[in-house]
Amino acid sequence: MPSAVVITGMGLVSALGDRPSALHEALLGGGTAFGPSALIAEQAGSYRVAEIRDFAPRTYLGPRNLRPLDRTGQLAAAAAELALADSGWTIEARDARDVGLALGTTFCSVRTIGEFDRRAMRDGPEYASPIDFSNTVINAAAGQVAIWHHLRGVNSTISTGTASGLHALGYAAQMIRAGRATTLLAGGVEELCFESFLGFVRAGLVAAPGEGAVPRPFDTARDGCLLGEGAAFLVLESEDTARARGARVVGRIEGYGSGYDSRQATAHSEGENALAASIVRALGPSGPEGLAAVMSSASGHITLDAREAAGILEALGTRAAEVPVSTIKGHLGETQGAGGALATVVMLESLRTRRLPPIAGLEHPDPRVGLDLVIGRPRAIAASRALVTAVSREGNACALVISAADGADRRP
Amino acid sequence: MDPRSRVVVTGIGPVTSIGIGREAFWRSLLDGRSGIGPVESFDTRRYPVHLGGEVKAFEAPRFVTRQSPASMGRASQMAIAAARLALDDAGIDSGAIDPSRVGVAVGTTSGEPEWIERFNDRELAGERDLIGDEFLNRYPCHVLAAHVASELGFRGVNLVIPTACAAGNYAMAYGLDAIRLGEVDVMLAGGSDAFSRITYTGFARLGAIAPERVQPFDKHRKGMIPGEGAAVLVLESLDRALARGARIYAELAGYGLSCDASHMTAPQGDGAVRAMRAAMRDAGLAPHEISYISAHGTGTAANDRVETIAVKQAFGDAAARVPMSSIKSMLGHTMGAASAIEGAACALAVFDDRVPPTINLEEPDPDCDLDYVQGTSRALPVETAINNAYAFGGNNASVIFRKVRAERPGGR
Structure with a gap:
């Protein structure tokens, strides 16, 4: 019998808060996150973005050395921390039993990749940063989250562009249904950065710039998206595993x-x-x-x-x-x-x-x-x-x- | 569909520096040919090393016929070529199969790095204005599977699994489950990576690139050599393959995935052991029942020593008796394509009862004391083969191939 897949925790960092209930409340009120960019102020100019202002990774990740994690890694690790805490999977429990990870992303950090290469081309390959090199692979965020949170099970990165995060949830649910794993953290991450921003603008995907510009989904006047960023993870478990550890079940993958x-x-x-x-x-x-x-x-x-x-x-x-x-x-x-x-x-x-x-x-x-x-x-x-x-x-x-x-x- | 139904390999499409297409590839592997030569795709004068494993004979227009080859990067072109070769090899006419029942899963390390490199060339030259829509249209890694399916018209599940140097194995593993779960009837699963200055820069900076040749397990080994290539395998259920009278190379008998969750780039060994054990358990095989090990075998000091220790741990007394070779000695490290190409070699070894050698291995390292099929290929009964792959991010993936005999049950 295939296992039923339940949801036992969720965590996120977004431009409208880092609590599911707070984000939901903000959305109910029609709140939006658009404004001038601080991250890429020079390149974004009058284009508005929805960035996570004053993202403070230590709030979630504590005093440990954050240097190995780029912004993508930090966003992912923060959302993962919140999801794991919400689910009751403590670090001791994760050391005792394998928890897997399925992370959806389009670029991982194309900023890290871009910077790594530009430095090598500008100053010479001997000046390229070894620590940044390890973050140029597209599964870098998944690797960093696994190290940070002791996730020793399956470690997959799923890329299907703007469908990546949802695909990662489906992939994880299938793993559990097939009996391959009992618990996975699944979700996605994307940072706002110059490279992806310019790519979206030059591909004609971004709504016209200017004060008050907003994206208009499904509207007759829609003219593109505005770029955002964030990370979210859900803890997926086989129903048996969740029941055995007395976990609070918040939902199911049907x-x-x-x-x-x-x-x-x-x-x-x-x-x-x-x-x-x-x-x-x-x-x-x-x-x-x-x-x-x-x-x-x-x-x-x-x-x-x-x-x-x-x-x-x-x-x-x-x-x-x-x-x-x-x-x-x-x-x-x-x-x-x-x-x-x-x-x-x-x-x-x-x-x-x-x-x-x-x-x-x-x-x-x-x-x-x-x-x-x-x-x-x-x-x-x-x-x-x-x-x-x-x-x-x-x-x-x-x-x-x-x-x-x-x-x-x-x-x- | 039966979650334990058997899934087999019926088509093999390699695009490599030592041969394009199954026959040329397999002949070269058994002959111990090297595909290493001077790097031509970019200027290496500022680097301390100058060799790479480029696929110099590759002609994209031979394979990319329904889309413009110039509209996509080289990794997409090679993935399309590998997919077409695999389908031809399987005797499948892409126009005569239900397209919604064929999926595509491609593994990669870097996607289409050439397009962030070009972005950077413009940026560094002060030509930001000249960056157009090509970056977003061609760079994000999920375009690899998208280009394959767009070329061939396939409409089933479609995703890229960018789990770095274990990605090909991840894609094949996904294909196995997708068929068993009834998502698709046929899966094109493999990996593709194009030669990249970013990858070359990074490994050069780590001092990991050998100046002359790749010598896995040799006492005097000096590192890996980056390469490129692609391989796609056609996977389908045994029943379907038998019903259409297909040539069956091997059964995809099981897999194991794990994460070290310890270090981004230094292999730890325990994760590799867990992946091998999980794969053997999944396939229902004991260590003494494994006929051949396709090593990750990059030729770096750390990998070859740690992998040897891990194999001994996972195989126990059987380790000394199982031949284990590294075809990276011939191809260099083709990154996300590597384990797909090595998977192709495993399926062929199982089919042909011969295993490829480790070339350039002259004086085995005392720490590397297994049977590495030194120098020349070997004929032996190959009932089963395990394909090991390890990656940045601490990813480990082992996939097992098993011989399928005509008299075995399953429809005949």
Whole structure:
């Protein structure tokens, strides 16, 4: 029998707080995190970003030597610390039993990679930093988090662009379902940095700069995303393991599906929609019955928002009219590899409190979207199961179905 | 689908410095040919070392036909070539198979490093304005699997697992589970890495690059030599392979993954032991039932000594009797592609009852006292092979291949 997969902890660092409940509250109120950049002030200019201001890694990681961790590693280690603490997996327990890690990211730290190479090219290869070299691999954050938190089990990094974080959750759930592992920390991380920022701007993905600029997911006036950053992890366990250690269960992974559309089909929004098939697979035999809400990955991207909506609509069919759809990227910006994990945490909080945040920046819904978009104020939802979706502009599609544990809404 | 159903290798597509395609690759491996030569892809005059394992005979337009080869980086091009070679080898017509049931999992260390290097060249030359959309379109590592699937039209699960030098094994392991869980019927699993000045700079700075040749396990070994390449294996269920009369190279019998959680770059050994033991347990094999060990065998002082100790620990008395070779002696270290290429060699060893040699091994290190198949290939019954891979981040991955005999049960 495949193992049931439960969620026993969550942790995050975001531009709107480092507590799931606080982030959820901020989103309910329509709070957004956009402003001028302090991290990359010179390069960002009048472009606004959603960065974690005054990120203080020692708050989470204590007095140990932080030098081996770059910003990506620190964000990931901080969110991991919060998730592990929330789950009750103490360091002694982690030393006694293998806990694994599945970390989703697009770039890991392209800032570290870029800086390492620029220094070598500018000053000569003999001036390249050995400590930075170990962080130029794309699994560096996963390695650093494993060292910091004593995670000796499976150690995977998953890259599917803006779907990475959600894919990592699906990957981890499959590992547990297949009996490969009993406990994994799963989620994603992405830092804001000059290299990825310039890449997004030059690829035409960022909304026009200027004071008051915001991303407008699903809006007729949408013209791109604003970049954000963050990290989020959930502790996934086999139900048996969680029960045996008396863990508090906050939710479940009910299903997962993923697929792919070609880059060409995605760019031109044509052909079959892999997200629709992924959602159908994730929903399983009961289909959209009892589905309380959808948390999409819409960011304000002109074609991708519409394509994601079309996938959701196709999969839910006539039930789509009854299922409210939201996104966190109107508040937090495009957090890339962290996005799917942050969205999952927010969805769990929404199920727990039965309130789904509205889509920030959305005023005039694109009539072609055809979904029940949450505009202006929070929406009351049933405390049952919910769908989280993520797509990438390169064609990746991913769907995860979660539910809140019975009684989770009574949690203090 | 049965979670314990058997998964087999039916197609092998290597793109290496000593041969492109299965036959050329295997012949060169058995002949002990070296693919090491002067680095041509960038100027090494400022480096103390000048050799690398580049795939100089690679011609992308032969393989990249549905997309523009110039629209993507070299690692994508090589991954596409490896995928096409593997499909041809398997006798699978990509146009005559349900595309939604074929997945792609690619491992890599660096993705497409050439595109951050070009970004940096512009930046250092004061030409930031000339950086266009090519960086975001071509650099992020998940484009590797995206380009493969876009080229071949495959719409099943699609992801990149960038777990550095163990990535190929991670991808094959994922493929095994994805087929068993019924996610897909066929998985293209492998790894790809292009020659990179960032990687070269880093290993040169660590003093880890040998000046002339790679001599795994030799007393006078002077380090590794960076290389490049790709390999993709076609994985499918045994039942499916038998039903279509496919040539079966080997069964993918099991795997083990672990993390040292101790140091980013220095191998510790205990994690390697745990990965080997987990793989043998998963495959239901005892150490004395392993016929061949494909060593990680980079040729560095630390790796070869620690790996030898780890094999002795994992295999006990059987260690001295199991031949173990490192094909990195011929190819150099092809990074994320390495364990996929070595997996191809393992499948061929199991199929052909011959094992490739460790070349350049003249005077074994007293600390390295196992049977390293010194100098020339060897014919022996190869019932099983274990493929070891270790990576930055403390990642360890071992995958086991097992012979499939026609008379074995499974449909015939």
